[in-house]
Amino acid sequence: MRATRATRALAQLYEARPDAALTEPEVETALATAGAPVNKVTVYRLLDRFAAAGLLHKQVDAARVTRYTLAPQGEEGVAPRFECDDCHRQFRLSQGSAKVQTALKQVLQALATAGHEGLAVDIAVHGRCADCAHPAEGAAA
Template sequence: MTVSSAHPARTDPIDALLSAHGLRRTVAARLVLGWFLAHADTSYTHAQLLSALQGAEPDKGVTLDRVTLYRLIDRLTQVGLLLCRVDANRVRRYQAMPESVKAMPHFECQTCHRDSPLAGALQGNALDLEAAAEGALQALKALGYQDVSLDLAVRGVCADCASAAAGSA
């Protein structure tokens, strides 16, 4: 007598993403991609990510050194699962890149160097931004460019730093 399961085996969405992009489904790859997907509105430098991941999954026996992590985030960026931005100080920051997003607007504070997503702040103009990004990407593709993405960085002084500077003056 064969017992059939009423619930077929479900594919882990992280495994599915890794497989769909031609990447191995290692414990480390699942950990890193899972972290980015769980913190999709946050960008991390390599050092910040390494610090956040150390001890994140001790029960799975994964240890990440900085070189392994660098190679992993490089591969995830190459296949379009992560967005890599270089800020004004030439520091690389990585963030989950949703497939449906054409532009990821963000604000870089020149004082505290905090990187903040602007999608919520620009909600009223989101459709205009998406249309402009799509137009620019299509124009580049028509010229023969491949695997293009758009990064919209606004730089200045955040409200917190501006308030602190005004308070100390």
């Protein structure tokens, strides 16, 4: 299918230009050049799919032009999570994670500057989830 080919071409495009902040027309042109011509609607759909998967960041610049940049790698792993020690369910913590990520990025950047490589952060909060800690209340709610 042509969409599969375009998906691969899009991934290769950002692989080759990791710092690129591309607009839809620029991506459309680049895909055509790469031998995977797709129409505007398909390009938007591809970009949105990549953004939804966390591979690309969608941003609107000062001129109100939507640009797509490669999402920083490892960001997903930086998101703190909570793990229940009883039932071992995991919960992603979205609240306050922006601040944590900003702080961690500075730490990672400092380590990278010092020459360390392959850095990954995993933050997990352990405890008992609401269901395990208060079974009766959980059932009532």
